[in-house]
Amino acid sequence: MNIEQGEMMQAFGDPYTNHVVSRLHRFAFIPSDLLNKLSDIALPEEWGNNKYVLKKYLAVHVAWSIEQGQFTKGDEQFYVTAGHLQTRYGTPIYLAFSRNRNHGREPFYLVAVGSNISAPTLPIPPVIPSPAQVPVGAEIVMMHDHILGDNANRVSFFSDTPWVSQMCAISGAIQWSLNRQLKLPYWYYGKMSYVVPLYLNSREDITSEPDLIAPIQVNPESLLVRTVLKPEMPYANARVAVQRHDLLPHWLLQAWKNHAQNATEEEIENPEMVA
Template sequence: MSAEPKAEDLLRPFEGYRPGAVQGLKQFSFVPDEVRDRLASLALDEDWGENNFVLVKYLAVQVPLSLQQGRYTWFNNQLTLTAGTLQTRYGTPLYIIFERNERPDAAPWFMRIATDRPMADELPQPANLPDWPDIALNSEIVIAHEHILDDNKSRVAFLEHTPPVAQMCAVAGAIQWSIHRRLYIPQLYWGTTSYFVPVYLTSREDITAAPDLVAPVQVQPGYLVARTLLEPYMSYARARVVAPRADQLPTWLVSAWRDHSQHVSEEEDELA
């Protein structure tokens, strides 16, 4: 029987990487494709994208949080964590089990199995996510720069010849409209809590339909900052990693992701 690892040793591979970075998870553990795919098959059916890369991003957030909070068990030389809040279709929690990697030139751990029936005497609980700041409905919307629509001209062609100040006002007004209706979605951006806000510029008749764009919005004392705009599907991965279940995300977001998921790579998603 080997000694139980110390918490600081478990967390050391993540040092030097931004919170939630997939590379940090890879420095901690080798994740075999077959174990990753088995976890996806055991969980409630959902679209994790090409090679289940959104699932890996999910684990890259959940695993270090579990280690930081001591939400793991050590039994029979195995480290057992919950796979976040993932469950089987019958509501049984899912777990991921790690063993020490004996290869000196590799990550110190490898993911042995994903299962709903771990052998540990005591089962761990999922990690707690951070608290998101409240959004004051009367907060000023600050648009970070006047060319915020430049990368999305095709989606808002009717604004192309509008002065930049008018464009900024249109975006700010659309953000405010959605915030007043509490349509914003929590997200984690490299460990920082913020929100995705749907930006409806052409139609507001159906809020279950995909918006024209989505604004990542950060809460500051007394105001909100929007630094960029994204196409709707681009917000899926960062929203999914903090959602208890995929079907708790807005209908428009799940639909937008479904329409694009097989055309988005992990590298492209990191740029969103």
């Protein structure tokens, strides 16, 4: 029963979705005890309620491993790394999958998690794709109805400021952060882009928590700003985009730590659509 890459990719389905956790669960049954084991043996992180950020991390990284051919096979199983997760001793963590023998269920089944699984050849982690380069002098285009209308509560300190002035302030804050290389890689809807911290009230300390976060989409001659987020909201998508959580800025780690237990699965899945 040889398992081929095409079969695995077909089982995963369309990569252009923000519902990647449900995509992972359609692909394979993930026993909760093995998810807990992974969390226990990996370097400590704040994964949120029901470890939903960890599920999202695996959903993206396992898919990348299969798409990039970064898996090995043997004994009717296939093996991938748990993304770039490592034990406290720096050892990579591996996942072993086999075909699900329960008909009518998920095509595959996670059967083992560990740093010393028995596999003929051990896989290597997937490459985290790089976002497109930000064009010099690119125009900043904002979806102002979604920023200043639907999510006006996030910019309440602008309540008495005309919309044009608000847009100019946000655009200026984006450019200021871009000039200082403060942008962060950010996974969204199947591909990599950026989020940019917005310092609107004070710029004295760029290590402090910003007022807002702006996800930006890089186009050939423009940067599309789809919405603005609270500082903790992009954490799960930003975590996917780095090898270790400590590579994220301290303000994002702290904002997420303060909010993690209140974050809903909907917010983690698609932060840009949460009211």
